[in-house]
Amino acid sequence: MSQTPPPTNNPNILGTLVSLLGILAVFLYFTGWIYRWAYFSFFQLEITTLDLPLESFFIIPFQVFLGSFWAFGKTVLAAVVTVFLIQVTIGLLEPPRRQFVGNLNRLQSRLIRFTQKLHRSGIVRKIRSFADLFPQPLRYEIVIVVWILIVLFWLARWQGITDARQDAINDTSSLPVITLVTPKDQLALGRKPNDLLTNPPLKDFHIIGDSGLLENLRRQETTDTTINPPRVWRLLIERNGWIYLFKTLPPNPAPDERPYVLVIRESDGGDQLLILSPETSKPASK
Template identity: 50%
Template sequence: MSSNSQNSSTTNLLGSFAGLVGIFSIFLYFLGWIYRWAYFEFFLIEVTSLNLPIQSFLLVPLQAILGDLWIFFRAILVLIVTVLLIKATIWLISSLKASTAPGTSQLPISRFTQNLHSFWLFRPLRSFAQLLPKPLRYEIVVVLWILAALFWIGRWQGNADAYRDALNNTSTRPIVTLVSPSDKIALGRNLDDLLINPSLKGSRIIGDVEQFRQILGRETNDNTNPKQPIVWRLLIENNNWVYLFPAMLPGGKPNQRPPVLAVNTGDGRVQLLILSRPKVLL
């Protein structure tokens, strides 16, 4: 073999490897973005408003695929189902070939497959697919099914991890204590007397008053059970915004959401925004 053909083979190999790494990185980024979107959507925060570094989206997929043994087996199951769906879709958009299997025992299976392939709903799809070159047709099917699988994996795991962190007994988010001058924030307890609500003189409100009252008086303890402390946890700190939430007690349901306090500490000021869904239960 000449040196030129060796160099050509090496170049082709490196080009194929670089292309594979590029495609793999795109899929990882997509999975990481979907995971973070689902996680923060649980707390009513738009992931696009957080300005998270791009490299963080490439590391997050490890949690969605290799988080634990069950998550890994689920990812393997999704991979198997995705491969089967890809093969089935390619078969449906391709021309059906006559079965050459010997024996009459294959006849019922052959009739079933022919009836399924000729189903009227698949005809326009097959006609449209025939307009595309065969390699491009197959690549589109593969990419679409892989993206769909990654979307559901990221969404499932993002919601599951967010619900885990919302519960106090399973949360991995750090416990936080916010200390602020009494004239800077309307919520909070006076350290001299934890039983007296802060004065709201000079404070104004826009929005649902009941949403504010649900938290006022429950910053440190649950009114229904004074001996039960409310544990506040830090969701994320980003661009002078500190996102806090009171962790839910054990027994909280997945359709419940804790309210999130978005505290802006920029320029020495403290601004408070309450994010919550209707009928919030702590």
Template identity: 40%
Template sequence: MFGRIASLLTVLGVGLYFTGWIYRWAYYSYFQLEVTTLDLPVESFLIAPIQVFFGNLSGGDFSTFFRTIRIAIASFIIFPNIFNLIKLFTQKLDKILNQWRLKLLRWSLKNKHPKITRYLQSFLYFKQFNYQKYDKALIDEIVVTFWLLTILFFLGKTQGNLDAVRDSRSDTSLLPTVTLIIPENQLPLGRKIDKYKLTDDPNINNFRIIGDIELYEQLLLRDYNNKTDPNFPQVIWRLLFDTEGQYYIFPSPLKKDVPSNFRPPVVVIQQSDRGEYIVILSPEAPPKP
């Protein structure tokens, strides 16, 4: 009994880890990040499937849970049909091979090269496959495992993409808003604070750039949220990922008409171990004054 329980827990753990890895891979791929480069704890891959199977139930969103139920019901219906299709396919294959063997036998009686015919006959007998002759339980387990991995891959990838799109929009995001305060001239983004007013652009004379200068200039226009100017692009910076060495933050637009192919730029900021940085996290940004 304990051996069966251990085997079941092993299979369950592998399935959960696989689902969590696919979910994290799809989620961070949306932000152009590779999950293998992120310092994610192993246990997080075992917890992520909760989001894949149940979604945001606390927020009143039952669509993910209902999708999981529908796929589970469909799987119980499809499983028996898959086994029947395998059986019919192997029977049809055996029938075709037997027809070819008969043709080769007739041809060999008229042929003066029986050795060639014998080789072809041996090859066709080697290719013969009988579903009932081999280990049926092993074949069934292989089919079930392949089907379950396919379902888990579909669920993890679908939910990862949906959650990434949701979190990239400010009106639906569940990620915390972030305010980063750092010493002057240590980051080529951000504005100088003068009596709670944002003034000039950051001094970039001491910095060098590699890559697209236009992308950096666009970030300069969105490095803070000027709520008093209606013509200023309204964004909220959100914390995507926080590791022991870096902050991953991105500007999330407030507009609801965001294109479907929208991908926010992600800014990676090195953390300081000297207490120079102040990071303020909040569920949402304060309202317009």
């Protein structure tokens, strides 16, 4: 008679791997969403109106973590800070230690002394009383997840704003230069290719809002690299039948300066022409 083999204590490797991949996917999506939210908020656009593909939120975090040597350095620093914050928080949730345990290194000893001082404050006592409502393993997992999300939020937000500002400045932008050709009288803004100096009439258009913005842009519709600073129009994104254009910022703009953004509906008849280029055109040689 065969005997049933005794149960083993080996963990379910596949189940653990699936759980880790699920947690990693959540962190990647969260990072990608915060990055894109910060990036497009710089251009005064709401991310929920762009209907971006889901997979892009899982890819963009690699730009946050590994996009450059400086980004990788920030990632390493953020990981170190996260571990430190987790250790400090868990130390606050534990009962205060009355004596040190042997074989502690200098960093651990300082950390314990620091947490002992914090244990005496009333706020920490209230936090510890609230944490006692949860089982100890769950308590520690909540601390780890919360601190990771906080650090990922600030890391992705900082990188998103940095990249948006870089793309908004003409000298550092990696976004394509654009030329949009539309039928006559379709847009209130624009110039005739054979007469760039005349303002087209606006008798058939109406306006709501700041008329000064329209008047300012009517004199700046075309790219001009002969002036200082140069005026260049670039494509921010094209999504769901809408084209988002912006006029680049000059070098060293003010911290709160933002570019003008035009949101143009693509023609249903397909009679618009969109020309993209990595750089502005050069004067024709004679």
